[in-house]
Every structure is written in C-alpha cells, then in structure tokens.
Amino acid sequence: MYVETHSLTKSYGDFTALDGFSFGASRGEVVGLLGPNGAGKTTLLRTLMGFLKPTSGRASIDGLDCHRQSFEVHKRVSYLPGDARLFRTMRAREVIDFFTTVRRDNSRARAEKLAYDRFGLDPLRAVTAMSTGMRQKLALAVTLAVDTPLVILDEPTSNLDPTMRADVAALVAEAKSAGRTVIFSSHVISEVEQVCDRAIILRGGKLVHTQTLSELKRKHRIRAQLTGPLPPLPASFGGQISLTQGAAGDLLIETPGELSGMLGWLATLPLAEVRIEPVGLNALYEQFHPFEVSQD
C-alpha cells in the first residue's frame, strides 16, 4: 500500500476526532472520503500530512512515517487544504511564482496553463481582490501542477460552481490516468461516485464502511408491486440477494451482482409494476448517515 494507517487515533482532551482508523490506498487508486462535518475526514488528511501528531497508531506514505518524516513525505505529496488560504500581499502570478519556486517538482508552465487557460484567472489580479472561488481555483492550479505520486485534496470543490466541479473531476481522472494516487474528501456524493475507485465512509472519527465503486455499480435495487403471492426464491440465487416484502404487496430486492439470471424469474412474478435502479453511493451513505444525505 502506498498510503497506510494503522489504528490511527487523534484526540483533543476528551474529544476523539479520529478513532482507531485503519485504511490503505494503493498506487494509482482514487479514494474518496465521505462523511458529515466532524466525521474526521480533515483530521485524517492533516494527520497524513504530519500537521497533527497522532495520539496513538501510525500513518505512513511510501513507507515513511507521516509525522516524524514529514519533510520526505511532503516531497511525495501535493496537498490542497480544505480552506486554502493564499498570501494576501501577492498577485496570482506571484502566488504561482512562490509555489513553483518552493518545490522543484512544480511546473510553472503547467500551473500557469491551469490557472490562466483552464480556470480563466487573471495573472495580475491581487489575491485580496479575488472571490473565494477564484482563490480556490488558484490553489487548485498550484496543487495539481505538482508532479507527485500522491495528491490529497480536502473538499476541493467546496467553493466552485458546477462547471468547475466537473473540471476538477476531470483533473482527478487525469491524475489517475497518470498513475498518481488521489485521496480526496467531499460532501458531494455524486462527485465521489464519479471519480473514485473506492469510497470510505466515516462517522464519529471511525471508518464505518469501505466500498469499491465498481462493485457498487453492479448492485441493483428492484422495487415491485405484487398482485399475488410471492413464489419461493430459486435455489440458484444462493441466498445472495436481500428480499423485503411489505404487507400491501410491496417487494424490495437488493442484488449484489449480475441481473440477467434474475430477470427471467422476475418475469414469472404476478407484477403490477416494477422498477429497477442501481443501488448507488447515496443509498449506501444513507445507511450510515440517515439524516445527513447531501443531494448535490
């Protein structure tokens, strides 16, 4: 694993922000962190960056201890904070100049191309005269221009319009195709569903679920209204499906994989109506955070 944490815990007095968190991300993988505010997403990312000393447990990137070897770790990571603040005395081009000088692996040409051509920023505009979205774009440009094996983005699209969000998703896809590992946190479930290989759901500082998105895409939910009794399930289904029958003939079936075998059986049922839909990350997230689902 390129990124690993083992029983990582971070406490502030009585409050535990991250509680025995263990996960890993391999090279070239895009991992999305989902959870409401206070779930521990930012604490996890800031611990990976070595900004916070773990109370217990361990975090490593490329085999290097994130806290004790943070200098070496930072050579391998490009990081965008959740609330990216830039130097208020500088103009856009000076910000780019700083970040492309401070590290040798940051390409000025790529940063300028991203900032000016792709995001449409004005190089002479002062940071103080920029909107929150513009500052976020500039921070994204200097972060994504770095050629590091790992990119960590903490809510990168939080201040961006839908067009820019799509652009960020495309940039993450580009990073993945270049073989880079990407970890990013978000409140926007559709975004994670769109670009990630794996989603991790956090609650109260704990990892409550890990979901491979390709597996999730095979899962379907079938909602049906029966007009007669439900016949017994064929033995070939092997008990892999979940079936819930309501009193008024409502039927809810959740299937983990291939639908073709089931469609034939469905056709034999006394159906008034039927609706087949992918389970989706939203429904999964709802299981762990029932009142906090983002509809973005």
Add this chain to the structure above:
Amino acid sequence: MNRALWKKTILESRWLLAGGSVFMFAVQWLRVWIASFFSVQSMEGILSFMPVEVEGLLPVSYTQMATTAGRIAIGYDDPIVLLLVTVWAVARGSDTISGELNRGTMEMVLAQPVTRLGVLFSQGVWTLVGGAILCGAALLGTFVGLQTITLDQPADFRLFIPAALNLYAITVFLAGLSTMVSSLTNYRARTIGIVGGFYAVSMVLKIIGRAAKGWEELTYASFFTPFEPQALVGVRGRAWTFWIESGDSFALGGLGYDSILIGLGLVFYVVAAVVFCRRDLPAPL
C-alpha cells in the same frame, strides 16, 4: 534554505523596514542638528542651575549632557527610536508563527517540502538582519549628521557604535520574545497583547526602580535595565567591557548589557523552535 521562503519573507516586510530605516536615519541626524544649537559652554551654564535631584531622572548625567556626544547619544534612547525597533521586532516576531497561522497560510507553506525549522529560520534571520539594518540606519544618521553639521565640540562617530549595538541587542531580545510567544499561540493579536503587556510591566518596573527610593531592586526585574545606549557613549572604559569592578561595587559594561539581551533573545528563539517543531498545526482559523 529555500529561496522562495526568503523572497516571500523579505517581500512581506520590505516597506516596514524601508520606512523604519529612513525614519531612524532622520531621527539621529536631527539629534545631531539639535545638539548643534547649544555650545558646550552654554550647556554647562544651563546645567549649573539644575537641581541635583533631577539628574537621576535624566537619561544621561549632567557631565555627559554637557558634551556634544552626550546630547547626541540621547537619540539612541529616544522613545521614537525605541518604538521603531519595538514595532519591527514585535511585528516580525508575532508574524513568524501566529501571524501565518492566523491568516491560514501556514498550512499551504508547510504542505510544501520545507521544514518547520526552515520556515522559522528564514523568518528569524530576516528579522535579525532587519534589526541590524535599522540600527545601522541610526548609526548612519549620526555619522552623516556629524559630517554635515558644524558642531562646537566635534564628536567621533565611533563613540556611538556601543549605543547602536545596545539598541540592536534589545531588538534581538524583543524579536526572540515575540517569536517565542508566537510559537505558543494561534492568534497574532494575542501574541502582540502578551508581549505588549510584558513590555509595559517591564517599563513600569524600571521607572519605579529608578524613581522611588527603596525600590531599586525592581530594576533587576525589567529587561529595560540592560538597555542604556545613551549611557555607553563617551564614558571611558564602560562601552566595550563586560563588567566593571571597583572595590566592592560591580557594574555591567556595554558588552555585558548586550550579552544579556542577545543571549536571552537567542534562548527565546531556541524555545520557539522546539515548541513550533513539536506542536500540532491548527486548521486555518
């Protein structure tokens, strides 16, 4: 050291340093000009009417005041001059850690392959270099004044080097103190408030210790006690010694004063480095 960090540090404070240096030069040049208004004879005449009790409240003795060098030296203890070095030291020291944390920019800086020590070092060295430039500007003001203004009793410019050095020593002390407090807090205003409170208490302690009989010991609790730049000018044998022993009495010399202030300032920097390298970095506030 990272060139980008140096550039950023210098660019952020260039106008404060430039303005302060010009002002420092001007104040010292003006002091020479004002000193030229009185001849040594007329000054001796004026001072002969002054009561002895007032002498203790003055920055220099009557004997020193009667000389041109003594009157110019008061410029190094001038409230404006002290204010200028204080503003530089506290502004830079408080900005080093709590300022960057307060603005939320520290996280972006430390996400790069730079060490916390590297960030502190570039800021600290520039603060100390800037302090030297300010004190150098004061000395330059005196030098230019002595070269351009006709004085009744000419003074050697080298007499004022111990005063400028003492001014620099208190700059190092205040910069170190501010940086240490800065490393312990997340808010720049809090840093400035704590250092400002310490500064005010120290000043009050020295004033009471100097003015009130029986309270002399209070001066030892004030960091202003080893700051007497004006007293180091033209006093033979005191400026370039660590201490003076005469019978039972013992007094610190100019180098002793400077060693205490610079030594404490550097200790504060070391404490700041230890604290900053070990502490958690708070999320942008």
